[in-house]
Amino acid sequence: MKKVAVLGAGVMGAQIAAHLVNVKVPVILFDLPAKEGPKSGIAERAIANLKKLKPSPIGVAEDADLIQAANYEEHLKLLKQCDLVIEAIAERMDWKLDLYTKIAPFVAKHALVASNTSGLSITKLSEALPEAIQPRFCGIHFFNPPRYMPLVELIATPTTEPQVLDQLEAFVTSGLGKGVVRAKDTPNFIANRIGIAGMLSTMKEVENFGLTYDVVDDLTGKKLGRASSGTFRTADVVGLDTMAHVIKTLQDNLSLETDPFYGSFGTPPVLAKLIELGRLGQKTKAGFFKKVGRDILQFELDSEDYVPAGGKADEVYARMLKKPVAERLRLLRNAEGAPGQFLWAILRNSFHYAALHLATIAESARDVDQAMRWGFGMKQGPFELWQEAGWLEVAQMIQEDIDAGKALCKAPLPKWVFEGPVAEAGGVHTAQGSWSPALQKFVARRVLPVYERQLFPEKLLGEDNLPDWKTAGTTVFESKALRTWTLDGEILIASIKNKMHAISPEVMEGLMEAVDTAESDFQGMVIWSGDAPFSVGADLEATMPAFVVGGADAIDSIESELQNLMLRIRYAQVPVVAAIHGMALGGGCELAVYSARRVAHMESYIGLVEVGVGLVPGAGGLTYIARRAAENMASSTGKDVLPFLTEGFTAAAMAKVGTSAIESRKLGYLLDSDLIVPHKDEVLFTAINEARSMAAGGWRPPLQRPFPVAGRSGLATIKAQLVNMRDGGFISAYDFKIAAMIAEVVCGGEVDAGSLVNEEYLLKLERKVFCHLIGQPKTHERILGMLNTGKPVRN
Incomplete structure (x- = not known):
């Protein structure tokens, strides 16, 4: 797919175009000709608006300008350049059909055409296209926001x-980094069919049990293994008008004969009222919830006004939800309180609905569970949860409720639930595949070349045939903190096992040993720890006891070992590749930048964040910033290091984290030679190949050489700016102290501008500043605040 056209510059169309730019695919964004001003003004305004959106749909804001604006009146001939045309206009069948008639003569003979619709019939849409295009037409349903939602x-x-x-699945998977599910052409397809029915069921049960929106969101968020936004906050984010449209699609295209739950598909009165009042959720800053100052309010239907929110369910239900799933469901079903009964009811309804419709909406149960994971942020899909709790026992509980009239519909569970292969296997997911009622067998995953790049794909409960990275390959060495292993005998993989992949003394020792082993027995080494994050940095909980017992000397020793590890990695005799997924913060960032190469997932968040705990980067992060500034100056015509130092200093002093791998490259934590991979499950494959390629190319480590620093004059310039920020109230006095110490290190201390220093000199300055700060009471406040709340304390 060398070039893509997106038709429709609305919310979805513009953001699909933005994500195509994120992955370096040239894109043309079309819309209607504007009645006033430039003919492509509608598309141009949509592109400009992309830069303002939060969360950003684009890696770095200025890349929005790479999208080519066009209009249907002047530019349809540009479609001939495109290999894929994605239609993403409003959900009106008549409008879409009219547009297809206009574009058909201009579509290239080889190009694929796809409609991004959330529920309209793809077959009916295809009928408006010439017969020559119909074989190349299908539906492609992105979830909002397209950059972040995997489905x-x-x-x-x-x-x-x-x-x-x-062909399209390969492009969407590897090129765009998405999880692909193939859905049948039924109303709202899979995820919205199950998800919106679940939200309607939840709203129905909220009325039955008399719960408030804040309590429901507390119960149906992370505690239930779902998206942290819960039910009503999710509706606000999606847009209440969008939700109403999807509900109407169900209402218009289904009936009691085709969907036994149809009686529950009425638009909830509260949703109808909010739409009537123009309160459409996040886009209008008011929906089920509204923020006033720092206060969160929730809508009250009776008064049609907002009242204080923030309520939570009794802690007893949180404890129930932490129990093993079989015990959890029994406790909820037998609970005396309304919240427990409510939770059982919505889970029962989700199991019931998914079972009734599996045969008509999806090829197998795998598609349903993956769709709900990727499209609705669920930790487990409905079939996974049901299977883990005990298939037949839960099925019996559901059927008893149906027979007793407690369920939302009277339709019994399908026979395949109780009889035959599923009952014998104890669930729908097995090593042989996932159950397909339509085919009456377990269906294996699709085998496409693109999936060979996913060495350890995200697997569902019961898929025991898929490899587990924690035990796969050949183990070379393993401790409680680290495993070194290999898949091919050529590249050594080092995987940190600590919580959040924090770097403890045991990890340092293991990585040192891993480099020795890689140099003696392998061609290269990859640091990859499977699940995100890559690493959140030094293990503070392991470090503080050392300080209490041994004081600053003990910390100096630990930091010295950590710095030696970074230098060992940088100057290793084999290439070391950091394979990054998720957060690489503090020491994790330093581990990455001292590697010979980085392979990062698009959604990687990289930065030196030590200021948040009252410290400075102490494992070589500041030395890296100073060295990179000198290297950048050397490749330019400039003779002053300071201009090249400013961005790195600012990033460290403000604990700035790249909000994408693209922005991390702009901050200097990734280089132009590093690779950004759209799909998280392809990072290891790419990193291994990169290490192998580097070794085959005769890679050698860089030679150690001195480099110039900004010196005392650069330090004075930065301090003057910091004084203005402190006196203007933009930073605290302690922020000023830490930032001044960072400046001292990256400028090389009290030396002349342009003085040549080596890494060991700057590393010593880093350790000195780090050890001073770790003894300060305000730093202790920041560390304890972070350990207790996970949030920085700005004292």
């Missing part, structure tokens, strides 16, 4: 050629 549903029509879906 993309692909929907074939009866005339779609199978290789078209295979």
Whole structure:
């Protein structure tokens, strides 16, 4: 897919275009010709608006300008350049059909055409296209926001050629970094069909049990293994008008005969009232919830006004939800309080609904569970949760409630739930595959070349045939903190096992040993720890006892060992590649920048954040900033280091974290030679190949050489700016102290501008400043605050 056209510059179209730019795909964004001003003004304004959105749909704001604006009146001939055309206009069948008639003569003979619709019939849409295009047409349903939501549903029509879906699945998976589910052409496909029915069920049960929105969100968020926004906050984020449209699709295209839950598909009165009042959620800054100053308010239907929110359910229900799943469901079902009964009811309804419709909406149960994980942020899909709790026992509980009239519909569970292969296997997911009621067998995962890049794909409960990175390959050495292993005998993999992959003394020792082993027995080494994050840095809980017992000398010793590790990695005789997914913070960032190469997932968040705990980067982060400034100056015509130092200093002093791998490259934590990978499950594959390629290319470590620093004049300039910030109230006095110490290190201390220093000199300055700060009471306050709350204390 060398070039893509997106038709429609609305919310979804513009953000799909933005994500295409994120992954370096040239894109043309079309919309109607503007009635006034430039003909492509509508698309141009949508592109400009991308820079203002939060969370940002684009890696760095200025990349929005790489999207080419176009209009249907002047530029349809540009479609001939495109390999893929994605239609993403408003959910109006008549408008879409009219547009297809206009574009058909201009679509390239080889190009694929896809409609980003959340529920309209793909087959009906295809009928408006010429017969020559119909085999290359399908549905492609991105979830909002497209950059962050992993799910993309692909929907074939009866005339779609199978290789078209295979080609598109490969591009969407590897090129865009998404999880692909193939859905049948039924109303709202899979995720929205299950998810919106679940939200309607939840709203129905809220009325039945008389709970408030804040309590419901508290119960149906992370505590339940779902998105932290819960139910009503999620509706606000999605947009209440969007939700109402998806509900109407169910209402218009289903009936009691085709969906036994149809009686629950009425638009909830509170939703209708909010839409009537123009309170559409986050986009209008008021929906089920509204923020006034620092206060969160919730809508009250009776008064049609907002009242204080912030309520939480009794802690007893949180304790229930932490129990093993089988015990959890029994406790909720037998609970005396309304919150417990409510939770059982919505879980029972989700199991019931998914079972009734599996045969008609999806090929197998895998598609349903993956769709709910990727599209609705669930830790487990409904079938996984049901299976883990005990398939037949839970099925019996559901059926008893149906028979007793407690369920939302009277339709019994399908026979396959109680009889045959599923009952015998104890669930729908097995090593052989996932259950397909339509095919009456367990269906294995699709085998496409693109999935060979996913060495350890995200697996579902019961898929015991898929490899587990924690035990895969050949173990070379393993401790409680670190495992070194190999898949091919050529590249050594080092995986940190600590919580959040924190760098403890045991990890340092293990990584030192890993480099020795890689140099003697392997061609290269990859640091990859499986699940995100890459590493949140030094293990503070392990470090503080050392300070209490041994004081600053003990910390100096630990920091010295950590710095030696970074230098050992940088100057290793084999290439060391950091494979980054998720956060690489503090020492994790330093581990990455001292590696020979970095392979980072697009959604990687990299930065030196030690200021947040009252410290400075102490494992070589500041030395790296100073060295990179000198290297950048050397490749330019400039002779003053300071201009090249400013951005790195600011990032460290403000604990700035790249909000994408693209921004991390701009901050200097990733280099132009580093690779950014769209799909998280392809990072290890790419990193191993990169290490192998570097070794095959005769890679050698850099030579140690001195480099110039900004010296006392640069230090004085930075301090003057810091004084203005402190006196203006932008930073605290302690922030000023820490930032001044950072400046002292990156400028090389009290030396002349341009003086040549080596890494060991700057590392010694780092340790001195770090050890001073760790003894300060205000630093202790910041460390304890972070350990207790996970949030920085600005004292």
